[in-house]
Amino acid sequence: MPAITDLLRPHLRARKMYAPAASPPVYTRAVRLDWNESPFPPSPKARRAIETHLNGNRYPDFLQTALRESLGRYIDAPANRIIAGAGLDDVLNTIAMMVIEPGDEVIVSEPTFGVYRSLFSLHGASVRNVPLGTRPEFALDTAGILDAIGDRTKLVIVCNPNNPTGTHFAREDVERIVDESLCLVAIDEAYAEFSGRSHRDLVDKYQHVVILRTMSKFAGLAGFRVGYGVFPEILMPWLREIAPPFFNISAVAAAAAIASLEDVEHLRANVATIIEWREHLGAELLSIDGVTVFPSATNFLLVQLPMDDASPVVGALAANNVFVRHFPSPALGLRDCLRVSIGTAKENELFLALLKAELERKRGARSTMERG
Ligand SMILES: Cc1ncc(COP(=O)(O)O)c(C=O)c1O
Incomplete structure (x- = not known):
């Protein structure tokens, strides 16, 4: 009997397996800003149709x-x-x-x-x-x-x-x-x-x-x-x-x-609110020393942090139950960035406060090292 895996399509066998980024189970109370979802539930008419x-x-x-x-x-x-x-x-x-x-x-x-x-x-x-x-x-x-x-x-x-x-x-x-x-x-x-x-x-x-x-x-x-x-x-x-x-x-x-x-009118109003929150979050992020925000025509922002690799910051946010996306592959050239979906106003504020605190902590640690 040949190995059962010999039955796999050859190019599948040769494939480097995709390891999805760790993502919180949906039943936790995690703030999920990593998948570009809408912070709003389905529209009232859609909810009625579902129910x-x-x-x-x-x-x-x-x-x-x-x-x-x-x-x-x-x-x-x-x-x-x-x-x-x-x-x-x-x-x-x-x-x-x-x-x-x-x-x-x-x-x-x-x-x-x-x-x-x-x-x-x-x-x-x-x-x-x-x-x-x-x-x-x-x-x-x-x-x-x-x-x-x-x-x-x-x-x-x-x-x-x-x-x-x-x-x-x-x-x-x-x-x-x-x-x-x-x-x-x-x-x-x-x-x-x-x-x-x-x-x-x-x-x-x-x-x-x-x-x-x-x-x-x-x-x-x-x-x-x-x-x-x-x-x-x-x-x-x-x-x-x-x-x-x-x-x-x-x-x-x-x-x-x-x-x-x-x-659709209800959904258009949601889109307008998300855009308003995106602009607000973008302006707040830009006011942080060393942070760059790229223009966005979407419901998320790509944010450049003042470091070569943003993964420790993304990890620190995740440890606080706030999930944003990092792109570690050097080939993509975005290691110093994170991508954050626009969440509810409260979620955006939480993300901003945690990010500021983490960048502040890193800055403090660096200046202590430089002095010491
Ligand atoms: C550019 C782009 N295309 C397609 C999709 C997939 O969308 P769907 O949820 O409809 O599969 C996404 C989801 O993030 C996306 O960003």
């Missing part, structure tokens, strides 16, 4: 027609050009299933959303990085991306606004990439509701653009897992073949998403 959704013995609508129609009205696209999934992660997986053969290439611009690399390499793609430019602009290397496109390139992913830098890339850069790419270009707009800008119009103009969105961030439905994409019409028959039954979306999650989209 009254008792017929869970029935499967959802096979085609999720009502959900896709509702998403279509929201993003101004026909329902028959929308593919939904259990979060945007799942829609990315559907794209990979559609186009990736082992050895194909996907181009990303790091530092960016880590799932692109892990997911597409799992499908056997070679993920090529065309890094973003230097701080504080973190600009897209448009010419570099276009140069990197080769015979085996299937997909370019542009995350705009970008996670984890918070950057909103120049519209003309994104449009140039789309205009000159001879492959699929997916524009991840997970944070579009916070930037107030979208490339949605490009799907009408180009045959090879996909716009990706999620209900996780602005609608506070991260736990329900609803994401979607607007795709070129020509790809729809294949996507419908590939997309999992029921689009992997439970009936209650679909009901919550539909009800949320009937409560």
